[in-house]
Amino acid sequence: MTKSAFRLENSWRPVDGDPTGAFDFSLHNLSDEPLSGFSLAYTSLTRVSTKSTFENAVFVHRNANYHEFRAPDGLTLSPGESWRFSVNGLTRPAQHRTDGAKSAYLILDGDRYVDIAVDDLMLAGSTAERPQPLLPEGEAKEPWFILPWPAALSLEPAEMPPVALYPVAGTEIAAVKSVDTVIALFSRLFESGHVPFSLAPVQGGKALAFEADDSLGKEAYAITFGETVTIRAATATGRQYALTVLAQMLSAARSKGSAFRFPASGTIEDQPRYGWRGTHLDVSRQFYETTDVLRLLDILAWHRMNIFHWHLTDDEAWRLEIKAYPSLTEIGATRAPGTQMPPQLGNGAKPVRGFYTQDDVLAVVARGASLGIEIIPEVDIPGHSTAALAALPELADGQEAPESYHSVQGFPNNALNPAIEETYAFLGKVFDEMVALFPARYIHIGGDEVANNTWLASPLAKALMEKEDIEGTFGLQSYFMKRIQKMLAERGKTLAGWDEVSHGGGVERDGTLLMAWQKPEVGIALAKDGYDVVMTPGQAYYLDMVQDEAFQEPGASWAGTVPPKHSYHYEAEGEFPEELKPKMRGVQSCIWSEHFLSRGYFNHLVFPRISAVAEAGWTPKARKDWLRFAALAPASPKL
Structure with missing residues (x-):
């Protein structure tokens, strides 16, 4: 049996009375041998829910985006035959061709795993319209090629x-x-x-x-x-x-x-309009080789962008070598079938591993310094820590019930526990090594998407709440973040994070930099509360968002449709009162990698929008010209 011996086709169809609809799957046996007694695993961002029902398959398990089904008893799939099964009721409706299965494999007797080829999601019940062109025919009224355009x-x-x-x-x-x-x-x-x-x-x-x-x-x-x-x-x-x-x-x-x-x-x-003109790259969901990271820095420099925000850890993987804790990359940087880190988001039967050695990091920092780009590292805590907890299970409260809470992505018990002192000893050693690697003023500590019932089943957390008079999950998060802020200050660093760092009372405002991603209004609220703000709204600057409403357009859609024209024209200052504008430090595009399974997907989604954000961050509003941009942007280098 070879990788090409099986193919999984999937389609989404609407269902009366259920807006989330249903998936229909067909597994085709293209091998020369019959198949029986098997299970099938696939990864998908459109997940099954507790209300899902299944036809002609037995649901076994889900871990975030990982789904496992067993074929019905007695099913034998002869060469040339297909097994069809359905999933009715999902966490959300599928809206684009990348909302279906991203990878799949067979689980055979003796813990053998065989990859399955997977196709894009099809649409049943209506026609999948083609997307419109991303850019109009451009017009450069002045004969100068400069991007971003000067003041x-x-x-x-x-x-x-x-x-x-x-x-x-x-x-x-x-x-x-x-x-x-x-x-x-x-x-x-x-x-x-x-x-x-x-x-x-x-x-x-x-x-x-x-x-x-x-x-x-x-x-x-x-x-x-x-x-x-x-x-x-x-x-x-x-x-x-x-x-x-x-x-x-x-x-x-x-x-x-x-x-x-x-x-x-x-x-x-x-001169630039804003002092912070950044791009973020998520290397946890998909790993990018150091050569790719270096090329992205070159592209930022070509656009006169000055910040690279490196999202190094998340639930899916821990990508930064920490010599004090080799298990972080030995275990936390590998996804493989049959392990505590099952495949996610495009991973299949073969183990997938990738991380940056400290020498790799120094090479990236040096390239950035040579190009005037500051490298801002992120370790995402306390949530989004599945990989860290897999590597260091002693950081969990052993008395806490398994799966007592789930993240929005479906990861169970994925947050570092603020009541466990070893958590702070661990992070102190991580920060010590990061300080030696990254000269930037800021260390970004994430702080996003902690589920609102996190830690409430932990006896240790309950005891801390009673002792310190802390209320609820976000009170615990604030307690945690304040300790982290102090630890960073002791090491000469300043805390940066996502906007949820402000929850539960937040942290000390002076110098703290928060990134407003959920919606533009959040940035104004953060500035009013005393924080410095970088505007990174998903509705304009998330480069994984779809660029057209058509089903055939790839990408995410939770923040709506984000065509290049919107990224270009979006005014980050929005309704900022004049007295708060000094708090608005600048703008940043974010490259979240759930949908970037290939170089083609990356280039299609990132360009030309990264150029649009570059011009939005540099060029005065009165000097912007959409048709000029449309004429120049296609010539920008790609990854």
């Missing part, structure tokens, strides 16, 4: 672009190194592209001069075009942004048949 420019085009730009004689070594950095960046992103700079004079080139200007902000720059191109900046970051803009303009102007030009004269005066 101010007044330029006249040259007849021909220079072959390359090169530093004038006597340029300080720091500026030459900046040129070298952008040469390397361009060469990594565009392997067949003609580099726009040279360190030595070249025939047909143009000289590039650098001037220090302390009157400019730390990320601001100015470029003057004439016989010589002159960059003014106060910092290496501003200088690098200017060089990146020049690289964009010159490479586009030199492309055959391009409508873009390089300036003969004029000026660009530019």
Whole structure:
């Protein structure tokens, strides 16, 4: 039997009286042998519920997105035959083709596991409409390729672009190194592209001069075009942004048949709209090799984004090497059939493991530093900790009933217990190693999606609540977060988290940075409560959301439909009162990876919306132009 010997097809259909509908599955035996006495496991974000009923299959078990069914007694599936079964009543209706099974495998006698090929979800009962184009036909009214668009420019085009730009004689070594950095960046992103700079004079080139200007902000720059191109900046970051803009303009102007030009004269005066222009990447649901993370940093730098939020742990896996606790990655970074970490979200019969060594982390931090990007690490606590608890079961209250609560994703008893002192000893050692790896001011500690009945069946938690006069789950969470905040402060770090950190009384406000993801109004409420805020609303900046209502469009839909035009036009300040605007630090896109089973899915969902968020974070509202963006964004590099 081989991987291709079985195929699972699935479809969703509406059911009268039940808006969640039903799944219909067909397992096709394409092997040369009969199949009997087997079970089937599949992973799906559209989960069975306690009210589900099953036809022609015996439900065995569900763990979050993992589902297991047993074939009816006596069923033998001969070569060429199919087994059909149905699941009636789900946790939600399926709305898109990625809402069905993401992976599947057979469980045979002797604990043997055989992969099954899985197709996208089909729609029964109506026609699955094709999605609309993501972008209109663009129109660049000015012949300059710059993305994100600058705050101010007044330029006249040259007849021909220079072959390359090169530093004038006597340029300080720091500026030459900046040129070298952008040469390397361009060469990594565009392997067949003609580099726009040279360190030595070249025939047909143009000289590039650098001037220090302390009157400019730390990320601001100015470029003057004439016989010589002159960059003014106060910092290496501003200088690098200017060089990146020049690289964009010159490479586009030199492309055959391009409508873009390089300036003969004029000026660009530019600075970012917001100081925080970030992108988050969830590496727990799907693992990304270090080379992919490094390329994503390059793409952020090309867009003049300055924050990379690295979501390193979650229920599905713990991805960060912690030398004090090798089991975190030995157990917590592996998903395999028949283990305490069953397959989730696309995993199949073969064990899947992936984590970042501390050397990997140092390479990512170094690349970020060279590009002006700060790496903000996240360990998601106290919830979303299934992987950590699998690796360190001593952190659970042994008297707490199993499955006494479930997360919104269906993981049982998935939160670190605030009443267990060893929890804080464990996290202290984790933070000690993180501090040595990550120089950033912030450590992000998650704090999201703790179920509202978490810990209430734990005798240890009940005793702590009585001792400290704590009320309910969120009172316990606040107690936990305040201790974590103090631990971070003792290590010279500041707490960042998702907006639920504010629940139950929250933490000390001064300096704390919270990310408003649930809906835009949350950001204003957090700012009023004294927190610094980064706007990351799922309704505009979650890059895993579907981009069209059509069933054939892939992605998640809990936050609605998020076409690129909406991500581009969304104004993060929204209804922020003027006096609260200083609390709004900036914007961030989030790449949650539940639906990213392939490079194709990643590129389809992330681009061009990541470019839209980059321009929303940099460009003044009055300078944004949707049709210009639509003309430029398709040329952005992809993963």
